[in-house]
Amino acid sequence: MPDLFTHLVAARAPGIFVRDKRIQALLVIGTFMPDIAYKGLFWVMQTREPFGASTHSFVGALLISYLCCLFVEEAIRKPGFIALAAGGWIHILVDFIKFNLGAGSCRPLLPFSPAGVELGWIDPENVVLLIPIDAAILAVALLLERRFARVQQ
Amino acid sequence: MFSNKGYGWKLGAALALIAVLGVYAARKGESINPPLWRCVVEPRRWDNTVLWLPYARVVSVHDAEFEVEATDAKIRVTGKSPVPVGGRLTLRGIFRADGPRIELIASRPLPPDLGRRRLLMEVVSVLVVLIVIANFIRHFAFRPKVLQVEGVD
Numbered sequence: 001m002p003d004l005f006t007h008l009v010a011a012r013a014p015g016i017f018v019r020d021k022r023i024q025a026l027l028v029i030g031t032f033m034p035d036i037a038y039k040g041l042f043w044v045m046q047t048r049e050p051f052g053a054s055t056h057s058f059v060g061a062l063l064i065s066y067l068c069c070l071f072v073e074e075a076i077r078k079p080g081f082i083a084l085a086a087g088g089w090i091h092i093l094v095d096f097i098k099f100n101l102g103a104g105s106c107r108p109l110l111p112f113s114p115a116g117v118e119l120g121w122i123d124p125e126n127v128v129l130l131i132p133i134d135a136a137i138l139a140v141a142l143l144l145e146r147r148f149a150r151v152q153q
Numbered sequence: 154m155f156s157n158k159g160y161g162w163k164l165g166a167a168l169a170l171i172a173v174l175g176v177y178a179a180r181k182g183e184s185i186n187p188p189l190w191r192c193v194v195e196p197r198r199w200d201n202t203v204l205w206l207p208y209a210r211v212v213s214v215h216d217a218e219f220e221v222e223a224t225d226a227k228i229r230v231t232g233k234s235p236v237p238v239g240g241r242l243t244l245r246g247i248f249r250a251d252g253p254r255i256e257l258i259a260s261r262p263l264p265p266d267l268g269r270r271r272l273l274m275e276v277v278s279v280l281v282v283l284i285v286i287a288n289f290i291r292h293f294a295f296r297p298k299v300l301q302v303e304g305v306d
Contacts (some may be wrong), residue, residue, distance in 0.1 A: 004279050010171060050180075054175045070167065078155045110174065125270055131277060
């Protein structure tokens with residue numbers, strides 16, 4: 001995983017187009033779900049790495065999102081599921097940018113293929129360099145959100 | 154699918170599907186990037202397997218090979234070391250049972266201040282998680298007083 005700040009910004013920036021603050025919060029939580037599930041399985045349940053790899057797949061993100069959406073109230077369950085799943089998919093797409101020497105940053109096509117996929121844009125040790133860029137994107141996004149809110153009022 | 158009807162069944166089915174996907178991923182992914190110590194213990198079983206060592210320390214360097222230490226196991230690597238003795242690197246290669254040894258495909262030196270970078274990333278990540286949880290609670294916490302006020306309205 002790149003740092004969680006990058007994941008947050010990747011979900012929060014498109015989140016400015018979501019009006020309902022609860023759905024927006026679910027979108028942001030959704031982007032952390034793959035890592036929360038993976039770390040939970042690894043550290044709490046003591047599962048092996050390949051078992052947890054399913055949390056970073058598109059199908060796995062959908063299943064986790066469905067499980068999580070069952071814990072929100074019925075009225076917002078469907079949009080909640082869409083927000084959580086979108087967040088999970090954004091997380092997987094952001095993970096693609098890592099360069100693991102061709103080993104793949106995650107296995108997004110499980111259960112259809114166990115192949116690792118990566119775009120290889122940045123070394124995992126250098127994701128710290130993304131923090132200032134993330135901060136700038138987040139500032140612009142929040143500024144735009146405030147402006148949209150004023151226009152709507 | 155998103156209603157409260159058959160809630161327990163939906164919850165159980167989602168959990169079961171996540172578990173099945175995890176088991177399937179674990180079986181399919183067992184031969185992908187196995188830990189080095191497993192390969193060293195059973196060299197014949199893992200012959201010709203592609204390995205990725207995220208973190209390895211160079212123990213000794215020779216003309217056409219070097220020795221690395223990773224996950225409690227040491228192994229010879231055929232190829233030129235990009236770092237001197239004591240340096241850290243990440244590498245990808247093919248595990249060969251004769252030796253046993255790794256035939257180098259690609260490698261990358263790890264920065265000497267890796268610990269500090271990771272610490273900074275982890276501190277930022279923890280802060281992000283705390284902020285996101287606070288925001289989530291703000292939107293989803295059960296607040297009887299708010300409900301009472303809304304009820305009066």
